[in-house]
Amino acid sequence: MIERCSLKCDAIGHIVTASFVVIFTGLLLTVSSSRQVLASDAEVTSFFARYCKDCHADGAAEGGLDLSAIGTDLKDAATFARWVRIYDRVRTREMPPADAEHPAKNERQAFTESLGPRLVAAHDLSKGTVLRRLNRREYQNTLNDLFGTHLDLADMLPEDSRSHEFDNVGEALGLSMVHLQRYMDAATLVLDTAIANTTTAPESKTVTASYLDSSDADKFVGKVWKKLSDGAVVQFSNRSYPSGMIRGTRTQKTGRYRVTVTGYAYQSDEPVTFSVGGTSFVRGSERPTYGFWSFPPGRPGEKYSIEFETWIERNYMLAVEPYGINDPDKYKRKSIDDYKGPGLAVLHVKMEGPLVGEWPLPGHRLVFGGLDRREIEPRNPADKKKRYYKPQFEIVSDDEESDARQALMRVAENAFRRPVTDQDVARYVDLFSASRSEGSTFEQALRTAVTAIFCSPKFLYLQEPPGKLNGYALASRLSYFLSRTAPDRELLELADSHELESDAGLRAQTERLLKSPRFERFLVDLTDNWLDLRDIDFTVPDRKLFPEFDAYLRYSMPLETRSFLRELVESNLPVANIVKSDFAMLNSRLAEHYQLPPIAGAELRKVNLPADSIRGGLLTQASILKVTANGTNTSPVTRGAWVMERILGSPPPPPPPGVPGVEPDIRGAATLRELLDRHRNLPACNACHQKIDPPGFALESFNPIGGFRERYRSIGTGDKVKILVNGRNVSYRLGPAVDSSGELPGDRPFVDFRGFREYLGADQRLLTRTLTEKLLTFATGRELGFSDRSEVDHIVAESEKKGFGIRDLIHLVVQSDVFRTK
């Protein structure tokens, strides 16, 4: 057998070598302009001929790779990716496989040193990257911040395409006439909203309402509600009827409202948590939850308040509903007065709005600043007193074109995120004049020109000329990275004085933006992208299997992850915390869900975890465990692939064509792991699955909503359990035991998640590398590639010197060449 094989190799060896020479001549030509000194092709061709061709040439194409047909045009993304994969698998000693002849160390090195520079050169050429269009959220933030509006513009635009998990990568962000049409509509909406159409600031109304104001009081007080001596009304149950709707809060206008709820926890030693939401009688209307809060214990005479601002639509009422308390006998008794259980006492709800804030809005001043805009006197002055009088306005100007030019320069400077010249706005002034001469009013003509500015490429695309970024481009990049919006005045001033381009200047501004309230947007968008939190509602957990999943838990999930990352940044904690931390950000619901010592209240706070707790780190957070499951069951493959891509930074290749999915079965007979084992044991599958599956096995300890489990829940066979959720018996049963053991490549076995976590946490460089790549991708709007590897290496090494702190890492990312050049 061996003899036959070696004979065959000899027989075709030369032919194969010859064809490789041709391949590599082509490769050489492709990148010959590069400054790299190229090693001889001989290393690569002889390496292939000796170690690879048995399985990967001359008709043999194991794993889908045929070296004689892989192409040489490195400008082609797919060809390039194949060569990078070959490079990586040889470098990491994955290939040739363990049971084949192995190259000596110096042969391997010669191979990578020969191929590497060519790949760097090819990638360098391709990454001069593309004009990056603002994505939907960036567009929305930019306009809202500039005009002082709170409009949901993102929903008006087509959803952005993603590159891997990121939706702000220039390459993937296409533009079509659909966009342009919607940009025009959005600009119209923003202008309509921002431009004042009254002569005085609209009034904001304040309403104070109580449950006692409506007929609900007659129906429920004394039965399920209790009226206290201070006028507070107590609800004792979170059941849906009667709801906590307060009729007196019905809104007459859509807008932003400030809501204050006043009350206390009644007959309770613990705080009582409650939700505030919106409700409407319109059938099928959405019922938003604005948030969860808690009142401390109190008694008549005491009171506590919570306050928040939110957008509320017309004809909505507020509903205040207690969470987690229960009055099981409420329909059985005549009077509520004897009941001694905990309740939520609400004195009143105050609603102020629609909030006016600045009037007129910044956008009004942006467009009309310095112009003489007057109300047109109605023919009959008495009209002004009429209820439905709507003032008309006109702009009075001695030199229209000059006035318009001034206004348009101001708008353009803000829209283009840099100073503009007369020439830059000349065409918009022309548009104004043309529109005016066709009979539009000054205001209408100005609006048309402003709309054009906000549909122009200089607004829609980030202007980043190749090479080192100038101050303005840097200001935009930094601002869109950390604040997700256009640079503010301070950044633009520092761009102007070139201070931003200095290391110290850049560092100081990074610090400032990390502390800005807008940094919350970074946390939301980064977690939505990198960790898939935007998909948190993609599936709804099966109610029978996971009856404990409720609105409060769902509400707390993404908050935990965002506040966890905020804590890592603010306290500059080491990257290893991503997989293992000795603290968690919790509220009462999460602590309960994680079976940790109870804490009170809905506010998230830092809690030290007991030694050896299975929680801590991102991977054990309910949000992540939910987005990596489908609401009913978990797949080690799905979760394993997710961990590889998001945490370990090596996305697994897609499954080969023709492999059917495994059909889950939750009747309790076989676990998904057992079903998968049948496939995995095939050698062709095992090459990848030995890497993909182990992280997924470890995470089998967590169910689809992030609860810890030792046995799978099942509907069907299994043991009955006596567990009450919300006062009701659960109907699921306990099926087979969970096996969360596995083995990571490199002979690293683990018995459960804790063991797995140790391995991961020990490789802090790897975790830092992945996080660096994710941050750089998110910051620059392009996928990193081969030629960025050395800069990433550098960042990781520097980070290590500084102790892997995440705040330091963000600074290293911002200071890096990858960030500062294009």
Place this chain on the structure above:
Amino acid sequence: MFRQPISRRSFLRGTGVAVALPLLESTRPRTALAAPGHDSPRRMVCICTNMGMMPKYFWPDGEGHDYRPSEYLSHIDTYRDHYTVFSGVSHPDVDGGHHAEISYLTAAPHPAAGGFKNSISLDQYAAERIGVQTRFPYITLNVGAENATLSWTASGVRIPAARKPSDVFKRLFVQGNQSEVAAQIQKLRDGRSVLDTVANRAKRLERSLGSYDREKVQQYFQSVRELEQRLLKAEEWEKRPKAHVDEAPPIDVDDPTELIVRTELMMRMIRLALETDSTRIVALAIDQNSNPKVNLPGITQGHHSLTHHGNRNDSVDQLKTIETAQMKVFGELLGGLQSVKEGDHSLLDRTMVLYGSNLGNANSHDNRNMPMILAGGGFKHGSHIAFDQNDNYPLPNLFVSMLQRMGIEADRFASSTGTMRGLEMERG
């Protein structure tokens, strides 16, 4: 704090901004329907219900003309001679479970992979070629999630679908008064001036850029030009009266649990649009990802959750109730189209209706073995064309057959290898 975004719906209500795009007008006058000696036009309707259909209730027994209808197909067996059911078909290299819904009409490979870019969808491909013949080159609709759509531009950009039947009706049939028409024309002209201005900016920018960036500017430039053309045509149409129908405008049902009622309403709009020749190309995405609990007897769980049934009897039964109702509504659409006569033909004879799902098996998220039906439109129907369940036949071949039936000269679409084997056109 929990910022509650307001929905686009409410904005549109509140501000009167008309979002024009899903329904864009084009130039030529409406052709007379089935004038003596002329054939009535050919149409195409493409529908995807994105939660799949349970294989065991969908696939028929036996092949060819003698197949025995499955439980689901029995509900549309009345139209047996007017449709073909395909098995063992799927889009080559289209995988990724739910992600595959974006490739339903495009067949773009690996929709879940990094660097994925979508390509043009079947409806848009046809609309680019024959869309000028009607007031609306195409209509793209959805029932369900706000961002669901089957329609994609050549540059891989999602074309938002219209969601409200009343909006569709209004844009198709409700004639504005004189001042509204004048305002609309003014708006279209302003729009064109804006585009003209920004196009010039883009030209200047283009000169200063490298080749990769130039591609992006060209995409921008092309978008501007296309929209300018569309707005120009829209202006011409604006001056002509819209088609008239006797039916009352629909009343929207916003309740997400009313899957069936909402589907019915949209299908009525489809029939009206085709009947009046307002458009010849319609796409409809039925998207249940958001998991509404469908309002039908016995349904206790969300539709999406039910598809992850894990073969649990109770869930399977509930899902069957929903899918059966969906199948019956589809049958009603066929019935509606058949009841409209155009000369010697029925509207169904002149309309290809593609109905199916991106999921072959939702429980395992399998994208192979897509359930597919093609009804009407001038093919020899009445059979079950079966291919290999393990080695699927390329579905894009069916798209090529449909394009050719529309009279479009196309010999390939996406990963097609030819026309649909075993599917023959009727003469005429």
